[in-house]
C-alpha cells in the first residue's frame with residue numbers, strides 16, 4: 308500500500324476515536340440543566356407560607372430518610388403524627404401528606420427522580436391521589 312493511504316487510515320482512526328469518545332469529554336465541566344420542578348398545585352397555592360414539612364434544602368437531601376422513618380414509626384410503633392422543627396404537625400403518610408401538597412407527582416417527584424435516575428418502588432402499593440379520583 309502507498310504511503311498516503313496509510314496516512315488516510317491513521318487520520319480516519321483519529322477522527323473515529325474522537326467521535327466515539329465525544330459523549331465522555333464534551334460534557335466535562337458543564338452541568339446539565341436541572342429539571343424544572345413545579346409547585347403549581349391547589350394545596351400549595353392555598354398555603355399562606357410556601358413551606359415544605361422541613362426546610363427546602365433539608366427536604367431535598369433527606370426526604371427519603373424521613374419517609375423511611377415515617378413508615379417504620381407509623382406502621383410498627385403506631386406513631387402516626389410528626390411534629391416538624393417549627394411545631395407544625397403532619398400525618399406520617401406518603402399519599403396523604405406528601406402527595407396531598409405535591410399532587411403533581413409527575414411534574415415534581417418524577418421529574419427529579421428521572422433526572423437523577425432513581426425509581427422509588429413505593430407506588431406499586433401506595434396510591435397516587437390523582438389516580439384514585441379517576
Ligand code: HEC
Nearest residue numbers: 374375377378381382399400401402403427428429431432
Ligand atoms: C409491598 C407494598 C408496599 C410497598 C412497595 C411500600 N409500602 Fe409503604 N406501606 C405499605 C403498607 C401495607 C402500609 C401500612 C398502611 C397503614 O398502616 O396505613 C404502608 C405504610 C407506609 C407509610 C405510613 C402510612 C402512610 O399512609 O403512608 C409510609 C410513610 C410508607 N409506607 C412509605 C413507603 C415508601 C417511602 C415506600 C417506597 C420506598 C413504600 N412505603 C413502599 C405497603 C407498601
Ligand code: HEC
Nearest residue numbers: 344346351357358359360363366367370373404405408409
Ligand atoms: C404543606 C405542603 C407540603 C407538604 C405536606 C410536603 N411538601 Fe414538599 N414542598 C412544599 C413546598 C411549598 C415546597 C417548596 C418550598 C420552597 O419554595 O422553598 C416543597 C419542597 C420540597 C422539596 C424540595 C424541592 C426542591 O426545590 O429541590 C422536596 C424534595 C419535597 N418538598 C418533598 C416532599 C416530601 C417527600 C413530602 C412528604 C414527606 C413533602 N414534600 C411534603 C410543600 C409541601
Ligand code: HEC
Nearest residue numbers: 367370371374405409415416419420423425426427428429
Ligand atoms: C430535587 C429532587 C427530588 C425531588 C423533587 C424528589 N426527590 Fe425523591 N429522591 C431524590 C434523590 C436524589 C433520591 C435518591 C437518594 C439516594 O439514593 O440516596 C430520592 C429518593 C427517594 C426515595 C427513596 C427511593 C429508594 O428506592 O430508596 C423516595 C421514597 C422518594 N425519593 C420519594 C419522593 C417523593 C414522594 C417525592 C415527591 C413528593 C420526591 N421524592 C421528590 C430526589 C428528589
